[in-house]
Amino acid sequence: MLIEQPPSFIRKLYPSLNWMEETNKNEVFITFDDGPTAGVTDKVLSLLKDHNAKATFFCLGKNVNQNPDLYQNILEAGHSVGNHTHSHLNGWKTTTKEYLSDALKAKEYIQSNLFRPPYGKMKPAQIQALKNHFKVVMWSNLSRDYDSFVSVDQVTDYATKNLNAGSIIVFHDSLKAREKVLPVLERTLLFLAKKGYKASAIKPSS
Template sequence: MRSVALILAAIAIHASAAECGPDQLNTARTITLKREGALYGAHQHTALPLAKGEVVLTFDDGPSADNTPLVLKALADQCAKATFFLIGEHIAQQPDLARRLIREGHSAGIHSNTHPHLASMTTDQQLEDLKLSRAAYKTAFGVETPAYRFPYLEETPTLLEALKRDNITVASIDMGINDWIPEDTTAILAQRLTESLDKAGRGIILMHDANGPTAQALPTLLKVLKDKGYKVVHLEWEAAQ
């Protein structure tokens, strides 16, 4: 029985790989980062070592029961891998969906526990929010988070120090599509992406898998990337010790 299961698994993997071809966007390469207190994203820090025309797909605010599955389907259809920055409370509410991200080959970090304006909180409150989000991540995945994205990209000295001490990478961005307006259409989001790409030429793209219009627009957004000749680079981190 075990040999039959292995054969079936191999067939499934081969069939999945066969579906990825020149008609898909695909994932061109993977960068594996160290588990360290580094800071990336040219919006606030050092740019990742990307060539012109290379982009990293990232999504914030999930997992969302309504929208994240649509995002995952769009990515799977194009054989593209992404990094998801998850809210701690959402991980606790949707642990199976959070784990599905990893099963499907994506990577994940945290995006605070409740998405607050951290600068308006006391030092203790900020550290407690970080503690809770890290605990939710570890409960779901069994390991410590490798990366953190600040809510609203509003960094604070308190958490920058804590993240550096605990070897958690800070992931900022290079470009976004401002995809949090409920009235946004697919055409509007595609135009914003085109403008951001034309301006930056490479880098970490911020999107939101918890946002309905983004989830609906993602097949079109990925087509924009392919049509413009962009290559997807996937971010991963070294295994936890």
């Protein structure tokens, strides 16, 4: 996933989207986009297990189709999953009909009503259409782990800056992020433990 510009103006335009997760506990929500990816997701799962942490994986339908065992491993480890479209569509460059149809195709592989838009980019009509099927989950902390020009220190800072109970952190279990996501995830998990935060999975609503 690549964001050319952070969609902070979308946040202002669409306060009804979920930029934080409601909670009355001291917990933070770590999320991963773009997997499952062989050689990355398995290592992420192992690190989460070592730290007794739960997370939410916003999967691409096409990647679940290619890595069904990894997808099962995510669920069996007690994490939650969400829909990140089938083929990583950019909503701004896609018709609403095509966008919804791609998301519903992914739903055949990903049994969840949580949805995160690739690049954070959706048109208003797409948001309306999605809301009939999904809870749209955005984020408060974009780590930029996919950006080769940003250091591990800086990515850790983006991930952990201004955290509160209910904060939603975005990482990527993708090939593009694989150099950074593991060291940054480990640092983030240690940071959360030090601050007394639990890492929890976002629950799909029934």
